[in-house]
Amino acid sequence: MASNKKYWKSVEELKENSSIVEKLRQNEFVEDIPTDQFLGDKETLDSSATSRRDFLKYVGFTTAAASLAACEGPVIKSIPYVVKPDDVTPGVADYYATTIADGYDFANVLVKVREGRPIKIEPNKLAKINGSTNARVQASVLSLYDNNRLQNPRVNGDPVNWSTFDKEIASKINELKANSESIVFLTGTTASPTTNKLIQDYKSTYANVQHIAYDAISESAALDAYYAMHEKRALPDYDFSKADVIVSIGADFLADWQGGGFEVGYAKGRVPSHGKMSRHVQFESNMTLTGANADKRYIVKPSEQSLVLANIYNGLTGASSTKSTAADGGVKNVIKALKAAGSRAVVVTGLQDKNAQIIALAINDILKSETINHDAPKYIRSGSDTQVAQLLANMKAGKVGAIITYNTNPAYTLAGFAEALKKVKLSVAFAMNEDETASISQNVAAIPHYLESWGDVSIQKGQYGLMQPTINPLFNTRQFQDTLLKWIGSSQSYYDYIKTYWNTSVLKGKSWNQALHDGFVSSSISSVESSLVGENGSSENKINYASALSALASVKGSELELALYTKVGLGDGQMANNPWLQELPDPITRTTWDNYLLISRVDAEAKGLKNWTVSDGALNGDKVNLTVNGVTIANVPVYIQPGQAPGSVGLALGYGRAKGVNTNMIVGVNAYPLFQNFNAHQAISIEKTEGVHEFACVQLQHTIMGREDEITKETTLADFVSKPKEEWNAKAHVSQDHQLVEIDKVDLWEKFDDSLGTKFNLSIDLATCTGCAACVIACHAENNVPVVGKHEIRVSRDMHWLRIDRYYSSDMTVEKGKEEGIYGSGGFFDAQIQPSDNPEVAFQPVMCQHCDHAPCETVCPVAATSHGMQGQNQMAYNRCIGTRYCANNCPYKVRRFNWFKYFDNNEFDFNMNNDLGRMVLNPDVVVRSRGVMEKCSMCIQMTQATILKAKKEGRPVKDGEFETACSNACSTGAMVFGDVNDSESKVAHVKEDDRTFHLLEFVGTKPNVFYQLDVRNTNEA
């Protein structure tokens, strides 16, 4: 391969003579068929009362009985509407534009609704801002059908009706009013102009009211810093497409940093054009999604990240650096690159420290960075740490009369809240589930899901999104806003309230129906007045950079530092009861159903902590007790993470939810008690404890027969620009008549005639794929992929049709080898396959490759899998008898076997086991039964629907109409799907690109999925 790199998925693979790895390479299914489980051993069989003859009799009888019973078909009822709504045609999906705003994720989305049931979330591509969806937004539709949802309001734990509830609250409030005690609204970031106005309205009826915004994952430091410099309590909007040099110090901006959504701009700069692409340098301690995508990643402990930032600032201003760090060499290079790029550079930081944020903004000011648009700041986070801390103190002192929580779960996320709540006279929780806060509040108001609600959102100045119901409320719920309107004695509904507000303040003559149809409205920025929490007020007159800098330089480190982080799956933890997200493999660790302490190899060895792979390929690990500032969490599993900064450990927030979730969803540990003073970075001490933790980690599963070093391709920008294609993207060659010939010229089979009609191809650009996993969830939702649970994942029976392989490769490069003088010797090779402490990472989404010469098709004894004219490798489940030969013969290991019946089965108590959860199923895709093989169909139900639409309208299909669930969900545009026989189509265009390659090309399978290799910009300056 181009860079002669060695790729590996797990450190296990680097051990010599690992029998497990060998076994995994040879066997598609690691475990032998557990015959002893159903047959028992010989002794048991002998002693059994059932003889072979008896057994055959039983079999005969049951077969006969079953056939007799089968003679009578079941009576199936078909119940039409009594009065059919005009806009519903059974069998035809309607799409509604709406907006998700759950306090953590904000996005303009399209909701696919079938027969009145929302079944899928898709990005609203009309919206220029925040029209993309991440994994959580994609999965949010399943939370609508959560059978743990609150179905009625409650007073002191008893279900009541709404009028009783209102009366109860009114009498309590009046009591408080008489004593003029304070009422506090504690909400997550609403970013909703009307909701905030409503709370203001409430203040007019009752004076002593306070509205405090609280974000569980706080961006308060960044908000305060921006306020100090720009007099607005908001977040700057970065457009990474305008940056040639991107430097991030601990900011995971491709995931959830400052509300996310930056990957769209970032990806634009990652495709080399005219020999140029952006250079991305990351300084961080945990291996994040962003770090994994960086061109150069420096491992830096959290406390040293402050120094790195200060040193970059000093370097740019010409001052000498205060303290040196391990990454000084990197800092020097970065300063050079930043100076060279000037205004086309940007520096961001994820340090939750006001000084750090101020310095980062100052650096961008010095650079005059074009990336930041100060005219349109973002309101995606608004929580204030100081206000929340003050509230907690007030609560503890008994100074708070009533606390009303909405869109937040402080009893879970905020240490000390549960205790302090006991001193509050009236507590009302607006909640969807009986979560930690609802279960300790006196009164619980059941609220609807966002797909059942009206609402509006403004996450950026001048940008407004509308939220509209896509289904009638499933339960006796009432929106927070409607309740507030009731409480202030208004007879208006929230819908009317929004409409009035929008007509007067937002639309300014534009059509309401059009806004509702589009789901959003963009206003000219100058005309916008914001009423968001805490935005108004005056700033400090002069920013003292010197003091900020010295504060930054004096940040104290400790021997072992903890960096708390969030995963792309669970985020802040509010969707912990969502099995799709729980089963989503983390892009970096490839582990599901868990959080764990990330630790570097060095530290693990020092503490005697181990990870090891057991004989079936599953991962086990030691456990530790960890202590932060007196708070101890016991029995946390340890995961040795390549690329973890020595002296630092990482732990994901959002796990360990225990209230309002199914028992099988209570996984991991709650790390929020460690999130002290709203700082993700803490000094920590750990000690090994007894016990072994069993991970459900998929990194060693579905390995492709030891062909890893052939599977993915990457090159450097320098090679890409200066060398011919043959050097960095060589065609595979095979031997024919003892001569090497290009694989395209050799064929075992006759050529598949693919020249006529539509031929589907899917292109995946590895340069812009960030590994965010939104496609995995989209595939889940579209194709009724079952959830199998932690144990099944552990034994390699995951069902994901689409997996995102993550490969590590050594940082030993040709250049580095030359520098160290080992290039060309055996030492260079050894260094390449050494388990690296700071490996480079490559992501590669792999689904069925839809080979024209599919190895699976030729081995199926019943022809259950066959090839279509349109290039799709088709799988007829009803024909499959489950021999699994196809999975054995698949070089890509993308076929999944249904070991069990995953619906209506208490062993798999997930959404397909209850009526409510099954409402999310796509009626156009069959739910597969036990004993059949399944796999990616290239969303044939979607392509067929597109073709049918064109046929009905009597026109050819236009380019861009064909989509798969994954390509539709991809926010960076890394996945392009279409008709490759249409020479005008985008996919036909990218297929001709020099970066195009096929997976395992030398096997000669002629796949209809192809990839564009990743390019790393290794130019230092």
Next chain:
Amino acid sequence: MKRVNQRSKILKLLLSSLTFILLFTIQISAQSGNAENGKKLYNANCAACHKLDARFVGPPLKGISEKRTKEWLVAWIKDNAALRASGDADAIAIFEEYNKITMTPYPNLSDQDIEDILAYTDDKPVEKAVEDKGVATAASLGIDSLQVVTGKKIFSANCAACHKLDAKLIGPALRNIADKRSDDWLKSWIKDNAALRTSGDADAIAIFDEYNGSPMTAFPQLKDADLEAIIAYTSHADILEVKKADTAASDNLAKVDPIPWATYLVILVLVLLAIWVYFISKNEFLKLMTTIALLLGVGYISYAAMMDIGVDQGYKPIQPIAFSHEIHAGDNKIDCEYCHSSAKHSKTSGIPSANVCMNCHKSISEYNGPVTDEKDKAFYDGEIQKIYDAIGWDKEKLAYIEGYEEKPIEWIRIHNLPDFAYYNHSQHVTVAGLECQTCHGPVEEMDEVEQFSPLTMGWCIECHKTTDLKVESNEYYAKIHEELSKKYGVEKVTVAQMGGRECGKCHY
């Protein structure tokens, strides 16, 4: 000796199974007679392109044997191209008249089959018989039946929107109205009732007031003859309302089939032969051969029986409402897609919601068609009432009941494709332009609907293999059809050649 015993045991067993099989065969082979068989053949082979009463892809076929000789028809049906090639003028003329669309040849149909089909096409449809009988009755009573028939037509076109014969609708019931009012009064009222009222006619004003002051539409265009015809109809409508039972009775007679005695005779001979072979004959070779023949027979029949499992052809469940497609789609000629409106848009054809029923049944609250002993008027009226119970309609006040809790109608699904088979109505109805009857059979003749087609995969594939794509005026097919027809060297590409036989097109 023991061995012999055992063998005779086996023989007995075989014999008994043979008898069983023979009886089974008798049951299978007991088929119905001429016209009945003709109807089946017609629906299976001809109905896709021909209708009885109207021109469709091909000409209407009712009474076709009066036009052409039987020999000509047989020749045409078996191989019309050959007939044309032979220079037959009629054949060429038809070919030209129907846009040079070649009719599919049916060499597989036997002469007997074709005779059966002709027997069916020559049959007199039911409604004509009713009318004929009515006319005969009228003549005996001295009524001008022609006038009554004309009157019915005019009444249906002009009056039926607001009037019924026997019940109050928007206006009063009109049966025997001539007994109440004079013909002249009626004529002037119908032509211009407002004028009549202004002239101070007391009756006219009273009626106006009784019906909430809503004026009746004036019909100045109706001639006196027309008006007389209407009045004649209101007075003598009963002559056209002959009980259906009268006509049904004669049909039933025809349906009783003569038992095929010949078949029984043959079977009896065979059974006797088998007994002779096993118990009397000493020819071991003959025994062996008979055994083999018997085993093959058993295998064949049991295979056929197994293949029938899960095939619910003829499934005719009792529905919660005795809705008759014969009355709606047959007698009243309501278009299928009026009620099954999503067939052209969606994968499902859609069972009409009760509000669609109400489009007509707001004004049709009682049944006035032919009745039988089993299903009398009260029965039908009760069935209509079930719609009102579902949706909450007060037929006295002619208004929906406020705050009524709707009760959905729980129909029994007849056509049940398994979940793993994807079928889309709009593909077949809108794109391919198929008639509903192609798969669902002559629904307009079914009082209770049954599953007409087997809905097996073989049945689907067979049609996909033999049906040409409908590519005319559909831009989608423009390029691909040209390319594919070149590839396969055919003029018209079949559905299967376009990929309609691939597993993944229906199974996902």
